[in-house]
Each structure stands twice: as C-alpha cells, then as structure tokens.
Amino acid sequence: MSSYDHTTDRYTKPAIFFHWVIFLLVALAYLAIEIRGPRGSDSRTFWTGVHFWAGTLVLGLSVLRVL
Numbered sequence: 001m002s003s004y005d006h007t008t009d010r011y012t013k014p015a016i017f018f019h020w021v022i023f024l025l026v027a028l029a030y031l032a033i034e035i036r037g038p039r040g041s042d043s044r045t046f047w048t049g050v051h052f053w054a055g056t057l058v059l060g061l062s063v064l065r066v067l
C-alpha cells in the first residue's frame, strides 16, 4: 500500500478551511480592484474598502493558519 492512499488525511480540516477562505478573499480583493469604477465615485470608495478588508483578512487569516 503506498503512502498516497490516504490523501484526505494529508491536511487538517482547519487547514483546508483556511486555504479556501483565503483563496476566496484573494479573488475578492482582485475583483474589487477590477470593478471599483472611476476615481471619486461612491462605487470606487466602496470597492476600495472591500479591497482593503479582503487583503487585511488574507494577512490575518494567513498568520492564524500557520500558528
């Protein structure tokens, strides 16, 4: 039996959770920049805020992930 038979045991449940939440937040941070709209608009203010919080959460969750 090879050591690759138990692939679902290679990462803990929290590690998998953090991985996908961080993936979605990185995607959200990128999306927010893509759709933020013209300088000075309400849309830009909102999506820049979303960008900031998504990016900040990525950093925070990444630190928690490796603790």
Ligand code: HEM
Pocket (backbone or CB within 6 Å): 025, 026, 029, 030, 033, 048, 051, 052, 054, 055, 056, 058
């Ligand atoms: C997952 C993390 C992040 C990703 C993938 C990301 C990605 C990007 C990208 C692609 C841009 C556009 C750059 C350009 O137009 O040349 C950008 C702009 C910017 N990002 Fe991030 N970023 C992240 C986190 C953050 C965080 C944590 C902050 C603030 C603390 C931040 C602040 C900014 C600012 C101020 C801009 C320029 C916005 C503007 O031109 O109005 N980013 N980011």
